Amino acid sequence: MHRVIGERDPERADDELARTLLREMVRARLFDERAFALQRQGWMSGYPPFRGQEASQVGAATALADDDWLVPTYRSNAAQLTRGVPMADILRFRRGYPEFGSGHDVPVLPQAVPIASQIPHATGLGMAANYRESDEAVLCCFGDGATSEGDFHEGLNFAGVFEAPVVFFCENNGWAISTPETRQTASETIAAKAEAYGIDGYRVDGNDPLAVHEAVDRALADARAGAPVLLESLTYRQGPHTTSDDPDRYDDRATFPEWRTRDPIERFVEYLEAGGVVEAGFVEAVREAAAEDFEAAREAAEAAEPDPDDVFEYVYEEPTPALRRQRAALEEHLRRHGDPYE
Structure with missing residues (x-):
């Protein structure tokens, strides 16, 4: 069925979780800013910014259990960082070298650059978990444009038939490069597509990290019980599709509601400061630490250049x-x- 997540209960929010979410969001934002600047300097050939989608990705990644798999797309850098992938590995990948040069053992697949090609892989991981009788679940990330690809339909169909423990996490940022959602599908929502595959589908405010965390946590529990889920996270890409894109030619923020286009970090900081969960200076301290981490990662990426x-x-x-x-x-x-x- 197609469900809609309502407003979360603020009383259920754990303060330490909230601080962790904000810390990871700020850290991801700094990575995105610095990586974008490096591309402009010619340090890498291209880069897909994710500014505006930090709450969606961080909220989802923090809901994963230690052994769960993250299957990212090319814009899932915030989710990868939150999951524990070193900054240097992502930078190295953007330079055209093997992604996991540090030898980390985080259960994360390499980024999928072809649109939707990772979705059948995620279903296969889930089916393998069933065959092994393990408790692993899979979080598969993709954008709204991927729902127009055959791999999306095949992957969800197999997941529904074989009850694969997969959460299909669609970050609907409104644009597939310059193609708006209205030109992607005639369905009322992307979540509604779940009905065709006999699985549950619902939507969440992708700019609220606590809501996303709760929704993904619930979806993973359903998936482990044999009920895969299609979760549509409503967010907004503030920048270009990639560094070769010019969104000023097509983007119109006025077509989106304010809650969806407002900066998710600013919104979350205001919420947490009002509740006394974080104090002034929290964000700046996180940024300073993240800047040091990024500089070390850049140096490591450069030092690891292969012959x-x-x-x-x-x-x-x-x-x-x-x-x-x-x-x-x-x-x-x-x-x-x-x-x-x-």
Whole structure:
């Protein structure tokens, strides 16, 4: 059925959880700002900002149990950071190198850049958990544009048939690049699509991290019990789709309600300060610590650059003549022009 999450009960909010959520949101925001700036300096070729979606991603990631899997899309950096993926690993990935260079053992799949390709993978993880009779659940992240892809339908259909313990977490930020939601679907909501697959679907205020945390926690419990869930998190992408996008050409904030477009960090800070949960200076202290972490991560990402020759090592067991020529051409290019990242 299609359910709608109502307003949460403020009395149920745990103060320490609230502080953790705010801390992770602020930390993610600083990462996003610094990563965006590095891209503008030519440090990486492209970057997908997530400013405005911190509450949605952090609220969801904090609901996961230690052994649960996070299956991210390319804009899920805040969820990955909250889950424990090192900043350096994400920066390294954006430079075109293996994502998990630090060797961390967090149960997180690599970011999926093709739209919706991670959804069947998430269903497969859930089905595998059932076969192993484990208590693991899966949180699969994607945007509203992914719901127009065949992988979305196939993944949810299999999950419904085989009762895979998966929460399909759709961050509906209103735009699939420049295509508005109204051009993605004629359904009244994305959550309503769950009915076609025999699973539950509901919506949540994606700019309220406590509400998202509660909704995902409830959805994960349902999924573990054999009832996969489609959860639509209503949020808003404040910046461009990627650093090659110009949202001024199509975006109109006036088409969205104020609760959905207001900055989620500012909104949460006001709420927590009014309740005496955090004091003035909390955010700045978190930002200062996050800035130190980011600088260390940047240095680690740069120091971990592999030898350009490594790209040829795992193509064939024995190099072909064409591969040898390509390797020689690269060596000559680097000899003449040097490493562009040095």
